[in-house]
Amino acid sequence: MSRQLPPGPVLDRRRFLALSAGAGATLLAGCATGKAAAPVLVGPGSPRISQLEQARSRPGQRSVDAVLKATPGEVDLGAARVSTWTYGGELPGREIRVRRGDLLRVRLQNGLPQPTTVHWHGLALRNDMDGVPVLTQPEVAPGASFDYAFTVPDAGTYWFHPHVGVQLDRGLYAPLIVEDPDEAGGYDQELVVVFDDWLDGTGRNPDQVLAGLLANGMGGMDMSGMDMGGGSGGMTMPRSELLGGDAGDVVYPHYLANGRTADAPRTLDVRPGQRVRLRMINASGDTAFRVGVPGTSMTITHTDGFAVVPTSAEAVLLGMGERIDAVIKIPDAVVPLLGLAEGKDGITQVVLRSGLGAAPDAATAAKALLKRPVIQVNDLPAAEPVALTAREPDVVHAVKLGGPEPGYTWTINGRTYDPAAGLPVREGQRVRLRFENTTTMFHPMHLHGHTFQVRGAGGIGPRKDTAIVLPKQTIEVDFDADNAGQWLMHCHNVYHGEAGMMTVVSYLE
Ligand SMILES: [Cu+2]
Incomplete structure (x- = not known):
């Protein structure tokens, strides 16, 4: 070592x-x-x-x-x-x-x-x-x-x-x-799909993008991205109704599924009627993806690794760092599993090939998917075996998300990352985090070392380690403090995190 x-x-x-x-x-x-x-x-x-x-x-x-x-x-x-x-x-x-x-x-x-x-x-x-x-x-x-x-x-x-x-x-x-x-299984094949937004090697790298954001001090569009094309273009910031405001700070020229752009996608050979377990991961820096197979509903079985009450959906939103497992029954046609860069006009796909014939045009398929209702993951109830036992919290921590100010600075409880000023917990406690988003952009908040339970509709939400907090929204999550240590808790927008939106859940003796 x-x-x-x-x-x-x-x-x-x-x-x-x-x-x-x-x-x-x-x-x-x-x-x-x-x-x-x-x-x-x-x-x-x-x-x-x-x-x-x-x-x-x-x-x-x-x-x-x-x-x-x-x-x-x-x-x-x-x-x-x-x-x-x-x-x-x-x-x-x-x-x-x-x-x-x-x-x-x-x-x-x-x-x-x-x-x-x-x-x-x-x-x-x-x-x-x-x-x-x-x-x-x-x-x-x-x-x-x-x-x-x-x-x-x-x-x-x-x-x-x-x-x-x-x-x-x-x-x-x-x-x-x-x-x-x-695990019982109940599917014939598995497909792991990693979605990503891409700019490295296309004229600038992520370090340069961060430097540009910090220098421009505007917390909005990265101006150095204006000439990249492929994004929303113009002076308009990417916006999304689904995300309740700003959809991102960076314009990307490419969006990928398993490392490939939509025009040269990976394909999976399947047979009609087969059940395929999709394990979908959003590895993006600054992009949420709306994912789904147009015309084919999927059964969501897990969020962030933990089982939920199986729920049918045609489209689902995947924030940075989030994962969703879903099972689909393969139709008798070549179909795309789409990833639509939310609010950014970008498309990527993996093609599920169950027979001869061409995949439908990705842009046409995307239009169809955009018309479908999108499931709210934070409201999916945890499956009974993984739900936390009902218990009042021993400690409640406010986690106020702020920014960007004075330039491109994002904060938690009014300050940028300082490991000396974390959120104290003690082993054995039931801890509640109350995320309050005071900004105009969504933040996928990620806690290390634990899987919390979102208090969704009816109080019983999904077990997750990364949960989207929409602009002006307050959500509560509970976890049992059963894994002592010093655990980072931060926004999984990599530029927000680096610009300050991080803190520590800090176990005390
Ligand atoms: Cu953020």
Whole structure:
């Protein structure tokens, strides 16, 4: 294991060392000023983290090993060949597939010119393997490697990506599928589809886009994108009725499904009448997708890995970081599974080929899908076995989403990211987060290390780790504080997160 500290700000290094010291570490700024009872945080180096991992693991558990090489290279999107960064030269990166309860061991080799980490999105894993720089581990320097090893606690559709800067908006992402050995199944085939918005290698990279947003200080359209084409064009910001306001801050020239543009799609050979389980993942930086097969309803079975009461829908909205599993019955025709970039006029697709003949024109199919009602995922009830037991919260934290101000600054409770000013919780508590969106844009809010339950219509919403909060909307989510550590909680718009919209759910001793 190479866990050397990278060169970096001394403050960051101290912070990490303090966290690593585990029990007894008091944090952070302001705690060393002689105040008496400074809170003691459960850091990634705390003995409690190993205890929790031991409780999750089983004697004789299977281990699955993988090597992940983050590397620059060229990929063919269909409409364009681009220079970008990927895992292992593939886009998406090669899927990792395990069973619930397995020990997953992954060696990350950093072949990038920047430091990086891997975050295992959605998993309630041990805190020191969560991949958040400084908070849970040092960044992995260029040329260095890091060994991740953790028990995978829950079945479902997950994914992984870096948690450094805006690297997520390059090609660094891949599915992580956790099978449930006890699951009944009820489908003939599986199709994992990763949706993405794409600009890397088309004239600017995500670092330049972020720099442009910060410099323009307008929190709206990234002006450097005006000449890119393929977006909404003109001075108009992307807007969406479904999203209740602004649909994004960045114009992308391409939208991808499994690494391909709509004009050169991936195809899946199927037979009429077959039941196909779709595992859909939105890996975008700044784009929600409206997904569906026009004219064919799907049965939504899971959100963010956890079962919901099966619900029929023709179209569903997938925010950045969200996943939906759905089963469709293949019709007797060649049909597209569409991803429509919400409010941005972009289309991508995977073609389901059940016979001869051409796929319908994607633009025509998109028009048909846009006419169909869209299911509100936050209102789907959790399936009974995964629903939280009814309990009043021990603590309620307000999470006020603000911005952009004074330039391109996005805030939580009036401040940008400061790990010393997180939301304190204690193990054993039922915690409620009350997200209040005061902005004109939607925010898919993601909590690391836990799967909360949205309080949807009737109080019982879905179990999720990422939930869209619409403009001017307030939603509440509950979770049990059963996975001690320091857990990032942030907007999964990668530009909002980097511009400040992050905080920490911070376990105290
Ligand atoms: Cu946001």
